[in-house]
Amino acid sequence: MTMAGAINAGMRAAMERDPKVLLMGEDIGALGGVFRVTDGLHKDFGDSRVMDTPLAESGIVGTAIGMAMRDYRSVIEIQFDGFIFPAYDQITTQLAKMHYRSRGAITLPIVIRVPFAGGIGAVEHHSESPEALFAHTAGLRLVSPATPQDAYDLIQQAIACPDPVMFFEPKARYWDKGEVDVSRVKAQLDQPDGEALATAEMAKARVAREGADVTLVAYGPTVRLALQAAELASAEGTEVEVIDLRSISPLDSDTVVASAKRTGRVIVVHEAPTSFGSGAELSARVTEQAFFHLHAPVLRVGGFHTPYPGAKFEHDYLPNLDRVLDAVDRVMAH
Structure with a gap:
């Protein structure tokens, strides 16, 4: 279907x-x-x-x-x-x-x-x-x-x-x-x-792809993007675990935190602006509950703090593979 x-x-x-x-x-x-x-x-x-x-x-x-x-x-x-x-x-x-x-x-x-x-x-x-x-x-x-x-x-x-x-x-x-x-x-x-x-x-998240190096969290429209990024990162030797939140509220923090403790690195991807967004809430929870397991700060990849642009420019606004893979490179540098 x-x-x-x-x-x-x-x-x-x-x-x-x-x-x-x-x-x-x-x-x-x-x-x-x-x-x-x-x-x-x-x-x-x-x-x-x-x-x-x-x-x-x-x-x-x-x-x-x-x-x-x-x-x-x-x-x-x-x-x-x-x-x-x-x-x-x-x-x-x-x-x-x-x-x-x-x-x-x-x-x-x-x-x-x-x-x-x-x-x-x-x-x-x-x-x-x-x-x-x-x-x-x-x-x-x-x-x-x-x-x-x-x-x-x-x-x-x-x-x-x-x-x-x-x-x-x-x-x-x-x-x-x-x-x-x-x-x-x-x-x-x-x-x-x-x-x-x-x-x-x-209210439960699902692990859409298992990995040991980085946890990539997404929901709705960005899950496919996260999976594509994980495949490309794998080809370069970085195994990315992809979590599909499914529920934005309530958040299944347990699934994300458990993954964060295994990988030590977390990236959250969503289309909404990162300022004051759901990724910020998730980042705070991971930091509070898994701080001593993290090798790098939790990163967010999302829209910018501007009104949504006209159709001609929306692909400059939306998260894409380059931006997600750049975040993977940055957390792996730690």
Whole structure:
């Protein structure tokens, strides 16, 4: 499957499993969404479960909150990452806080799908990486798949989770293809405690490639880049371990720290600006928990502290092989 197809298939499976799972968003119905991720679902499930909405992100999230309080599970599509900010107030002051504010009496099992990051030559406001803004907000879970298999599994685990989940989809990877085992997550969710198992599994990082010299941490759109860099470094004698975080919040610090203690060198790669980003948080945790095992400072490779540039210059802004391999050389110099 492609990643887009895997997300589509995962949502279809969740809708077949639970009649209270609904989809909402701009142009997700007959059109199938801008990226066609919801293609065919309106035809098969109808207007009452796949709903086109007005161009009002705050209203979409607010409606989903009300529906969640009536036991529905809404999966919202924010058409592009840069369009999420009109809904920022609803997400951070209502969605993230209602469970805490009600002392656990209210749960809001809502998934917000956010096509994010760059690499597609889009215009302004269509290539943002705003994940750190939401990771800073307690009460939200943030995940990002890097493969079709993870996309298929994570979207179903996110829908099953009782907490609000922001599902960051790397839009430049929508057309990447990979094998997908559809039985794995089904077996998990069919168990009596499937919801709890799904929530726990969703928060775990995976070791995408083993190595002994450097730990390279990535998520979403930069995992493929990290694997490519690891292959090139291996040809020059440096074995790089690649960790796919999968979950941005909560962070699976244990997996990263365990790898850091083995390799003694850590690099974090993401498309978002490195200033005040998720890489900075991860760097702090590794330094706090594995300081005496490190041979070099934790390095970060990411976007710059500027607005996302026009399409003509985005490849100068985004992390690339040269920048990642330069970071590998620098940590190996210690």
